[in-house]
Every structure is written in structure tokens, then in C-alpha cells.
Amino acid sequence: MSGQDRISASVAVKEGQAVCAACGHDLGPATKPWKDHAHRREIPLALAGGQAYDTGHEGVLLRHFYCPGCAALLDTETAMAGDPALDDILAARG
Amino acid sequence: MDPMTFSIIRHRLFRIVDEAVITLKHVSGSAITNEGHDLMVSLYRADGTLLMGGVGFLHHLTSAAEACKSIIRRFEGDIHEGDIFLLNDPYTAALHTSDIYLVSPIHHEGRLVAWSACFVHVYDIGAVNPGGFAPQAPDIYTEGFSSPGIRLVAGGEMRQDVLDTILNMVRSPEMVTLDLRSMIACNNVARDRMQSLMTKYGAKEVDGACAELVNQSEDLFRARLRELPDGQWQSRQYLDVNGDTARVNLTMTKKDDRLIFDFSGSDPQSPYSINCTKWASLGGLFAPLFPLLCYDITWNEGVLRPVEMIAPEGSIVNCTRPAPVSVATVGAIQSVNNAACSTIGKMLGASEKYRNQSTAVWHANHFAIFKFGRNQKGGDSIGILTETFAGAGGARSFADGVEIGGEIPNPISRMANVETVEAAFPVRYLFRRRAPDSGGPGEYRGGTGGELALVPHKAPDGGINYVISGKGSRHPMSEGLAGGYPGAPNSYVWVKAPEDGANTPVTAAGGLDAISGTQERVSWGVYPLMGRDALYVRWNGGGGHGDPIVRDPEAVRRDVAAGLVTLQSAGDIYGVALRDGAVDETETMAKRKSIRSARLQQEASE
Numbered sequence: 001m002s003g004q005d006r007i008s009a010s011v012a013v014k015e016g017q018a019v020c021a022a023c024g025h026d027l028g029p030a031t032k033p034w035k036d037h038a039h040r041r042e043i044p045l046a047l048a049g050g051q052a053y054d055t056g057h058e059g060v061l062l063r064h065f066y067c068p069g070c071a072a073l074l075d076t077e078t079a080m081a082g083d084p085a086l087d088d089i090l091a092a093r094g
Numbered sequence: 095m096d097p098m099t100f101s102i103i104r105h106r107l108f109r110i111v112d113e114a115v116i117t118l119k120h121v122s123g124s125a126i127t128n129e130g131h132d133l134m135v136s137l138y139r140a141d142g143t144l145l146m147g148g149v150g151f152l153h154h155l156t157s158a159a160e161a162c163k164s165i166i167r168r169f170e171g172d173i174h175e176g177d178i179f180l181l182n183d184p185y186t187a188a189l190h191t192s193d194i195y196l197v198s199p200i201h202h203e204g205r206l207v208a209w210s211a212c213f214v215h216v217y218d219i220g221a222v223n224p225g226g227f228a229p230q231a232p233d234i235y236t237e238g239f240s241s242p243g244i245r246l247v248a249g250g251e252m253r254q255d256v257l258d259t260i261l262n263m264v265r266s267p268e269m270v271t272l273d274l275r276s277m278i279a280c281n282n283v284a285r286d287r288m289q290s291l292m293t294k295y296g297a298k299e300v301d302g303a304c305a306e307l308v309n310q311s312e313d314l315f316r317a318r319l320r321e322l323p324d325g326q327w328q329s330r331q332y333l334d335v336n337g338d339t340a341r342v343n344l345t346m347t348k349k350d351d352r353l354i355f356d357f358s359g360s361d362p363q364s365p366y367s368i369n370c371t372k373w374a375s376l377g378g379l380f381a382p383l384f385p386l387l388c389y390d391i392t393w394n395e396g397v398l399r400p401v402e403m404i405a406p407e408g409s410i411v412n413c414t415r416p417a418p419v420s421v422a423t424v425g426a427i428q429s430v431n432n433a434a435c436s437t438i439g440k441m442l443g444a445s446e447k448y449r450n451q452s453t454a455v456w457h458a459n460h461f462a463i464f465k466f467g468r469n470q471k472g473g474d475s476i477g478i479l480t481e482t483f484a485g486a487g488g489a490r491s492f493a494d495g496v497e498i499g500g501e502i503p504n505p506i507s508r509m510a511n512v513e514t515v516e517a518a519f520p521v522r523y524l525f526r527r528r529a530p531d532s533g534g535p536g537e538y539r540g541g542t543g544g545e546l547a548l549v550p551h552k553a554p555d556g557g558i559n560y561v562i563s564g565k566g567s568r569h570p571m572s573e574g575l576a577g578g579y580p581g582a583p584n585s586y587v588w589v590k591a592p593e594d595g596a597n598t599p600v601t602a603a604g605g606l607d608a609i610s611g612t613q614e615r616v617s618w619g620v621y622p623l624m625g626r627d628a629l630y631v632r633w634n635g636g637g638g639h640g641d642p643i644v645r646d647p648e649a650v651r652r653d654v655a656a657g658l659v660t661l662q663s664a665g666d667i668y669g670v671a672l673r674d675g676a677v678d679e680t681e682t683m684a685k686r687k688s689i690r691s692a693r694l695q696q697e698a699s700e
């Protein structure tokens with residue numbers, strides 16, 4: 001990857017490592033799933049806050065991925081229980 | 095070719111498409127075309143490849159190219175000046191049977207030089223359910239009239255026997271006639287203008303400019319791809335039909351100047367009509383790609399060349415005949431739209447140069463509610479609730495999404511006036527407004543969707559019925575970016591009036607809970623709207639961008655004051671405390687600190 005790339009607005013890349021954009025906490029190589037190094041919380045969507053998320057159905061989940069260093073919310077995913085995390089990775093540039 | 099002539103020809107092609115769209119709208123009388131802009135007009139080269147993609151629903155640009163190509167194969171040696179062909183078979187090229195393509199060869203001095211193609215969602219196609227979306231169809235055979243290619247106009251003359259055969263199979267044939275005639279007029283204008291362009295500049299010169307235009311688009315798109323980081327981005331969309339969940343999984347890989355969309359791992363084709371064919375999936379992924387990656391590049395065959403799609407046969411994104419597909423445009427095709435919008439948004443967000451062009455997913459849960467029945471004038475009406483086209487903008491990396499801001503796959507989508515609907519149907523709106531908490535929370539909030547309630551009004555039969563279909567209302571689909579939440583899901587509620595007494599008067603401030611009666615969620619099938627019952631609909635907002643607890647508290651205060659965010663969400667999600675209509679800064683800091691420490695107490699990912 002080029003020196004200026006990042007993974008997202010919340011996950012930066014520094015010397016090939018994914019890092020929290022807010023505090024610089026290391027989240028592993030940018031060529032590997034950074035979510036493996038984040039705190040993960042999974043809650044029913046209905047409890048995510050506000051009435052509009054309550055569809056009256058269980059089993060629909062909202063996943064949060066937090067920075068272990070500063071607790072910034074780095075990413076969210078909607079999911080059903082057991083579905084794998086979505087991985088976003090940058091390729092190594094040869 | 096000298097650059098001035100090239101530029102003039104390029105702009106003339108744009109204008110030809112524009113003028114053809116105007117013609118289509120002037121002749122058509124249906125709300126879905128005129129108000130919802132559920133239409134498309136484009137120009138194609140002599141071999142059927144895309145030359146100039148027009149506006150309207152962009153997932154049609156590549157499918158109509160396939161329609162032109164299949165007409166060329168089927169009618170080889172028998173294509174004449176002034177012919178117009180009809181094609182609406184989804185297993186040949188169309189998205190679903192009710193989106194009819196009319197494709198016209200364009201001749202100059204006796205030689206086939208180009209094609210024009212357009213579509214509208216026709217008033218009815220004779221499927222098991224009125225309006226074309228058929229939740230009760232078990233297969234393609236019950237989804238109405240379907241042709242892999244038939245000559246509707248021969249040498250400028252309507253083939254009346256063919257037209258009569260089609261009209262014999264549809265409800266409201268007079269409205270379907272108008273739809274077909276609007277498309278014929280549209281193609282006639284496109285053909286006339288293309289012919290005069292060729293007369294002025296020479297057919298060879300124009301075709302040379304077209305070839306150059308295609309190559310230019312390819313070069314520009316490949317150059318843009320090379321500027322973007324190499325990597326792999328994933329997205330997943332859920333569809334619900336009566337509790338059955340289906341998944342569309344996407345891994346988008348960008349390598350140098352190539353882009354691969356891989357839908358491996360998506361669920362097998364469904365028994366329900368939410369499936370789509372491979373041509374539809376291809377159109378589905380290009381719909382967000384054109385405006386997000388090629389906003390300054392002419393939409394043509396050149397943009398297609400660097401892109402590859404992998405869609406497993408027999409899956410929900412590449413179903414096999416005779417799987418039903420009539421709900422595809424608000425089913426799997428839109429899931430493909432959304433998944434591609436999400437991965438493209440992530441890729442743009444990873445780029446130093448293009449990060450400000452990344453967007454969370456817009457209005458992801460397009461729905462189809464077709465009202466049908468006897469109207470207040472004694473005639474029959476069929477029509478979609480065009481609010482589904484009103485949409486909601488996804489948040490950007492620097493700004494909130496636009497409230498009720500449209501949708502990515504159709505840059506000109508919009509909704510009908512309340513009065514237009516009330517004039518055509520025996521119904522009254524109790525309210526229509528922006529829906530609180532529908533926009534996905536984030537540092538930048540997703541644009542809100544809307545909500546509305548309808549009741550019967552002066553209906554000769556006591557009310558009407560409606561067909562509802564789509565992807566259900568269980569799952570949020572407008573995914574957020576970089577920590578932004580998804581937009582809230584859709585909601586469809588049948589409010590059954592109490593046995594005794596009148597309904598509570600409804601004010602705009604009251605919303606769903608101000609309508610008295612028992613509430614039943616609906617999302618798939620045919621339902622009545624009779625007597626004093628009401629139908630409540632909320633459509634989703636756009637996805638948010640960034641962590642909600644870093645949103646400017648003053649922006650949250652404004653949202654609450656405007657009724658776009660509730661007090662509860664301001665506190666629970668944004669960590670903002672309001673007192674007497676103002677931000678309580680001390681309390682807000684404490685709230686946000688406590689949200690942060692609660693986060694760190696969660697278990698680490700294994």
C-alpha cells in the first residue's frame with residue numbers, strides 16, 4: 001500500500017500496520033483483518049437505541065468494533081448470529 | 095479526430111438522450127414514470143454495446159445492452175429501418191417482466207449504425223398480482239407476459255395483432271398502450287436525432303467519435319482505478335420474506351486497474367420472487383459504480399471492460415429458470431446495489447485522494463406497494479406508492495446525508511405529490527413527513543427516510559387493496575461507514591380500527607401511535623385497506639459515518655429540535671444531554687465518558 005492510504009476514516013495505516021486513527025493503537029498488519037485486534041460487542045438491534053431500531057424480531061444483531069486503546073467506535077456491521085465478520089484489507093504492494 | 099468535433103458529437107449524444115427522456119415523460123401518463131422516474135433511455139452502438147448511458151434506473155444500462163445483443167442474434171438479417179422490438183424476458187436480458195424494453199435499430203442510408211433502448215415499468219403485465227410485483231408467484235410462468243424478443247413495430251407501422259395480443263393479457267390495457275406508445279415516441283425521437291447527427295457529420299465520423307468515446311471511458315476509468323488503493327472489501331445484505339432470511343455476500347477486490355465483484359457464498363435461489371438473473375446482478379453492481387466512480391466519465395462499454403463479476407449459478411444473484419424474479423428490482427438486484435455501494439464507499443474512504451467522495455449506503459430498502467381497486471370516479475386504478483423513490487442520502491465523510499435525498503441507482507428519482515395520489519386513488523394521507531431516528535447515527539448522520547399513513551376516502555368499494563413486496567422490514571440495509579450506524583429499517587403496519595367509535599384524530603406530530611387501533615406488521619402479500627383501517631409506512635434512512643459520540647452536540651440539538659432525532663436517541667446513542675432545549679455540556683461530557691468506559695468493559699474479540 002502507498003504511505004498515504006488508510007483503511008477507513010477510523011482506521012489509519014502507519015508503516016504497514018492498521019492503527020486507530022484517534023489514538024494510534026496497533027491493530028495488526030493492514031494486509032490482515034484488523035477486526036481480530038478490536039473489541040467486539042454484539043447486541044440485538046432492538047436494543048441499539050431509539051424505537052426505530054426495534055423491528056419486533058430477535059436475531060437481528062448490531063456488531064460494534066471498538067479500539068482497545070481509546071474505545072473509539074471503529075466500525076459497525078448488521079449481522080445474524082454466527083455470520084462471519086466482514087473483512088476489509090489492503091493489499092501489500094510489491 | 096479533431097477534439098472540437100469529438101466534443102460536439104459527445105455533447106449531442108447527451109442531448110439526444112435528454113430529449114428522448116423528455117418525450118417519454120410527455121407521452122406517458124403513469125405516476126411511476128412521470129413522478130417516480132422509474133424509466134431509462136440509452137444509446138447503443140451497432141453491435142449492441144453501451145454507447146451513452148442515460149439517466150433513470152442505472153441498473154438497466156447493461157441489461158438493455160444485452161437486450162440489443164439478443165435481438166441482433168435472434169433477428170439477424172431481418173432487422174429493418176423503422177422496426178421496434180420488445181423484450182421483457184428476465185432470463186434473456188430484462189430485470190423483471192414488468193420493466194419492458196423497447197429497442198430500436200437506427201439506420202443511416204440503409205445501414206444499421208446504432209440502437210436506442212428505453213424502458214418503463216408498465217402499468218400491468220398480467221402477473222398473478224396487479225402491478226407486476228408478484229409476491230404470490232411461485233415461478234416465472236405466473237409473472238405475466240414475457241417475451242425474449244418480438245417485433246412490435248415493422249418499418250414504422252405498429253403490428254396491431256402483436257399489440258392486441260399483449261394488451262389481451264394485461265389489466266388496464268389502455269394504460270399499458272400509453273406506456274408502450276411513450277416508449278415508441280421516445281425511440282423515434284432518439285432515432286431521428288441520431289440520423290440528423292449522422293447526416294450533419296457523416297456516419298463514419300460519428301461512429302469514429304463513438305469508438306473513441308468508448309476507449310476514452312476505458313482509459314479514464316482504468317486511470318482512476320490505478321489511483322485507488324489495492325485491497326479487498328466485504329459487504330453483506332439480508333433479505334427477509336415472512337421470516338425466511340436470504341443473504342447476498344460480496345467481496346470486491348481491486349487490483350491495479352481491475353475490479354472484481356465476487357458474490358460467492360450468497361444464498362441459493364429463493365422460492366420467492368426476490369431472485370435475480372445474472373444480467374440483473376451485473377446491472378445491479380454497475381448502478382452505484384457509474385455515479386460513484388465514473389461521475390465525470392461517459393457511461394459506456396469502456397467502463398464495463400475493467401470489471402468482472404462472479405455470480406454462482408443457482409444462487410439468489412444468478413437464478414435459473416423457472417425461478418420467480420418479479421420482485422427482483424426491490425429484491426436481490428437492490429441488495430447487489432447496496433452491497434456494491436458499501437464496498438465502493440469503503441474503497442473510496444481508503445484513498446487519500448478520493449476519501450471525501452466515499453458515502454455510506456443510501457436508501458437501501460426500496461419497497462413495492464401497489465395499490466389497486468375501484469377509484470372514486472368508478473374506474474380501476476393500479477399504482478405504486480412512489481414514496482419508495484424518495485429515498486434517503488447516506489452520510490459522507492464530511493457531511494450528513496441528505497434528508498429524503500433520493501437513491502444512488504437512480505439519480506433522478508423522486509416521489510409524487512400527495513395530491514396526485516389522492517386524485518388517482520380513493521385514499522387520504524393522514525401525514526407524510528421525515529421519520530425521526532431513521533437516519534443512521536454517526537459523527538455525520540445518515541439522511542432521514544420518511545413516514546406516512548393512508549386511509550380509505552370516498553372509496554366506492556369501501557377501500558382498496560394493495561400488493562406489498564420487497565426485502566421485508568426485519569433488517570437494516572443502509573450500512574454505515576467507519577463506525578456509523580445503519581439507517582433504521584423499514585416498517586409497514588396495518589392499523590385495524592377499533593370495533594366501536596371513530597379513530598382518534600391524527601396530527602402530524604402524532605405519528606403511528608396516534609392512530610387508534612391494533613397494529614399488525616405486514617411485508618409480503620396482498621392486503622386490504624378498508625373501512626376505517628390505516629396503512630402506516632416508514633422507509634429507511636441512510637447509513638451514518640463515524641462514531642456517533644464524537645458528533646457535534648450542537649448538531650444533535652438541532653436534529654432534536656427539528657424532530658429528526660428523538661431525545662432518547664440523543665442521550666443513548668449520541669451521548670448528548672439537553673436541558674431546556676440547550677446542550678448541557680457538563681452532562682454531555684459525563685455521558686460520553688461513561689459510554690466510552692462501558693465500551694472498554696466489553697469482552698475482546700476472540
Ligand SMILES: [Zn+2]
Nearest residue numbers: 020023067070
Ligand atoms: Zn483508539
